[in-house]
Amino acid sequence: xxxxxxxxxxxxxxxxxxxxxxxxxxxxxxxxxxxxxxxxxxxxxxxxxxxxxxxxxxxxxxxxxxxxxxxxxxxxxxxxxxxxxxxxxxxxxxxxxxxxxxxxxxxxxxxxxxxxxxxxxxxxxxxxxxxxxxxxxxxxxxxxxxxxxxxxxxxxxxxxxxxxxxxxxxxxxxxxxxxxxxxxxxxxxxxxxxxxxxxxxxxxxxxxxxxxxxxxxxxxxxxxxxxxxxxxxxxxxxxxxxxxxxxxxxxxxxxxxxxxxxxxxxxxxxxxxxxxxxxxxxxxxxxxxxxxxxxxxxxxx
Amino acid sequence: xxxxxxxxxxxxxxxxxxxxxxxxxxxxxxxxxxxxxxxxxxxxxxxxxxxxxxxxxxxxxxxxxxxxxxxxxxxxxxxxxxxxxxxxxxxxxxxxxxxxxxxxxxxxxxxxxxxxxxxxxxxxxxxxxxxxxxxxxxxxxxxxxxxxxxxxxxxxxxxxxxxxxxxxxxxxxxxxxxxxxxxxxxxxxxxxxxxxxxxxxxxxxxxxxxxxxxxxxxxxxxxxxxx
Numbered sequence: 001x002x003x004x005x006x007x008x009x010x011x012x013x014x015x016x017x018x019x020x021x022x023x024x025x026x027x028x029x030x031x032x033x034x035x036x037x038x039x040x041x042x043x044x045x046x047x048x049x050x051x052x053x054x055x056x057x058x059x060x061x062x063x064x065x066x067x068x069x070x071x072x073x074x075x076x077x078x079x080x081x082x083x084x085x086x087x088x089x090x091x092x093x094x095x096x097x098x099x100x101x102x103x104x105x106x107x108x109x110x111x112x113x114x115x116x117x118x119x120x121x122x123x124x125x126x127x128x129x130x131x132x133x134x135x136x137x138x139x140x141x142x143x144x145x146x147x148x149x150x151x152x153x154x155x156x157x158x159x160x161x162x163x164x165x166x167x168x169x170x171x172x173x174x175x176x177x178x179x180x181x182x183x184x185x186x187x188x189x190x191x192x193x194x195x196x197x198x199x200x201x202x203x204x205x206x207x208x209x210x211x212x213x214x215x216x217x218x219x220x221x222x223x224x225x226x227x228x229x230x231x232x233x234x235x236x237x238x239x240x241x242x243x244x245x246x247x248x249x250x251x252x253x254x255x256x257x258x259x260x261x262x263x264x265x266x267x268x269x270x271x272x273x274x275x276x277x278x279x280x281x282x283x284x285x286x287x288x289x290x291x292x293x294x295x296x297x298x299x300x301x
Numbered sequence: 302x303x304x305x306x307x308x309x310x311x312x313x314x315x316x317x318x319x320x321x322x323x324x325x326x327x328x329x330x331x332x333x334x335x336x337x338x339x340x341x342x343x344x345x346x347x348x349x350x351x352x353x354x355x356x357x358x359x360x361x362x363x364x365x366x367x368x369x370x371x372x373x374x375x376x377x378x379x380x381x382x383x384x385x386x387x388x389x390x391x392x393x394x395x396x397x398x399x400x401x402x403x404x405x406x407x408x409x410x411x412x413x414x415x416x417x418x419x420x421x422x423x424x425x426x427x428x429x430x431x432x433x434x435x436x437x438x439x440x441x442x443x444x445x446x447x448x449x450x451x452x453x454x455x456x457x458x459x460x461x462x463x464x465x466x467x468x469x470x471x472x473x474x475x476x477x478x479x480x481x482x483x484x485x486x487x488x489x490x491x492x493x494x495x496x497x498x499x500x501x502x503x504x505x506x507x508x509x510x511x512x513x514x515x516x517x518x519x520x521x522x523x524x525x526x527x528x
Contacts, residue, residue, distance in 0.1 A: 084511075137391035138380055145382040145417075190378035195351055198368035198394040300354075 001073075001083050019266035026266075038096040038177045046166050049102045053109050054153065056093040060086065060113050079117070086117035133215050139195070139208075140215045143184030148178055151219075162230050170227055171241060174220065174252065178245035181216050185252030188261050194300045201297035205290070212249040218246065245277055251276075254289035257297055302326050303441065303472065306354035310340075310347050310496075316341045316355065319496040325441075330463055330473040332483035334510070335493035336518055341476040342375060344493065345443050358481060368396075370441040375449065377426055381419045385429050388418055392433040397481060398492025400436070423450035431459070439441075444475040448482050460486050480511055 016026040028114050041055070042048045063085065073081060090113035097106035129148050133140035144151065154176045161169035220242065228236045251272050255264045275281040308321040317340045325331055333341050347354035349367050352514040358366055380388070386402060393400040421429065427450050434442060448456050466473050477483050483490055490510050492500040494517070502510040 134387055135390070137387045137394065138383055141387055142380060142382040189380065191351065192374065192378045193391070194370075195349070195367060195372075196392060198365075198396050269396065300350075 001077055002079065003082070004073075010299045016266075020264070021266055028214050035096070038093070042100045042102070042173075045172055049097060049100070049105050051172075052093070052097065053105060056090070056109055057112060057116070058150065058153070058257075060089050063089070068187070071148070080294065082117035083114060085140075086113045089113060099199065109155075132218070136215070138213045139184045140181075140211070143181070143216060147180055151177065152218070154180070155223070158226075162223075162226050165230060167231050167234055167237075170223075170231070171237075174223055174227075174241055174245060177220060177223075178216065181212070181219070182248040182252035185249060185256045186214070186264075188259070188263055189257060191261050191300060194260065194297065197301060199301065201294045201301050204297060204301055205253065205293060208253045208257075211248050212253060216246055216249050234247065244279065247276070247282065251286070251289070254286070254293050257293035258298075259287050260293075260296055302361045304359040305348065305359045306359070308344070308347055308354055308358070308396050310343055310352060310354040317444050317489050318347065321356070321496075321498055323491065324474050325474060327440075327472055328467055328470045329489065330467050330487045331379075332475040332487035332490040333474065333493055334478075334480065334483065334514060335476075339493045340446050340496045341493055342445050345445055345474070345476070351490070360503070369439055370443055370528075371439035372438050373427070373430055373434060373444040373447055375446045376423075376429035379418050379421075379426065381385055383401065384419055388429060396420065396437045396525060398438065402513075424452055424455065428455060439471070441472045442474070444473065446476055446478065448477055448479050455464065456482065457525060480514070484508075484511075 005215070013023045015022050019026075021029075038052065040051045045051060085109070090110040094109050096193055097103075097109065131141050131144045133144055154173045157173035160169060161167070161173060194204070199207070224238065224242050228235060231238065242245035254269060255272060258264065271284075272285065275285045303325040305321055305325075308318055309316070310318040321344060324330075333340050333344065343352060346352040348358060349370060350365075351372075354397055360371075380391075383391070389402075390400040391420055406484070417427065418426065420487055427447070431444075431447065447459060449460060460482060463473055467486075467525040468489075473486075475483070475487070484507055487507075488504055490502050490507055491498050492502075492513060494500075500510055500513055
């Protein structure tokens, strides 16, 4: 078990280096990001601590469901490993809850995550579920099947936010939906699945963007309309959210194919995040990415 | 007609393909044989622009070879969490074709609708990949070890399919370790040895190439074995 954990650390450090980061710098940045996101989720959203706990449990269950680990360890070793992971994982999240004076909830999180690890609760979140995106393979089909539970939770949050008229929660949950969509484009597919297209790079990118826009609009339209109806006074903020949200999967596509078949460097994703916070920078970023992706795809198309 | 002229490929100092010249006409089935690592798969990838190479590939039309070719790699790559039907739909849409499940003849009796393709066996995956390139209505078929992993019945179907493609005027280029399968379906067999086409035989002379293969690949290796 000790060697397995050591290997995981080595693998993670390699991933960071491949993404263009020195591990020490990355750990500091990740810790800062974790603290900021935790603080925002717990304090700026009504009942945010419950959302925070739900997210923590969801992430832990996803971490647990790694088939290879289940195969290589005996049951006894596996339970020890799960319990260790559970304690480390839940303590990190609980510290943030305790700092914000949610003592009972923090304790509850450690308890529930530890119990789930002892009983090795294996939920299969990647069942072949029917998808409304089946007509245009493949990113949204795969993404939907991998993250349908997350999507379901965020869409429920949107509905709750509309019911209790909490605009901040609407912003948060809709942003999560769009972030999820952009994550569908975070991993490069095998070169074969680009090579099969008989179109030039521009047309290829346009088709991908059309599909992403169509499906993300289709998925978020009910939330958008309901938000305009329930919060008519916030129409400008809602429009900005929908526009920036729709830009996310498009940027995901351009970013992916700029580095295809390698994975995009983390620093590039951070740069895109920065551009989203200051939208005028997108006017420079988008043409740059289009140009880079087009040139890169010329080798395959 | 596809004309390959002086095709060469190197990985650093290691020359994998050295001045390959080949010509493939419509309605012909060509077999490429050679030992492991002789460059068969690299040749296919270079032809299809999946690998960079030196030399030229000319076609008698303005189209790119990759846009009219169906390529079956030795181990077809898969996308997880998509079903067989969705895989076929993807391959059709990549060529701007409308996918019609009813029109696509399921020659391998494959249950393409039910399961995600990561649950498929090697043979099932190969059959699905084959159905995919058939659904694309390609003019050229480049099949790398197509018989690997197929059951006996599917091998028979594939051999018949190759002959049917020939009748339809398609160009087929296949590599295989199973000489007998090439014997039945090919018009020409090319022996690729150390990156060079060292011998080409027409159907009547296939035994010559088989003898060369046996001589060079087996030689007197068995006589050295001490039981």
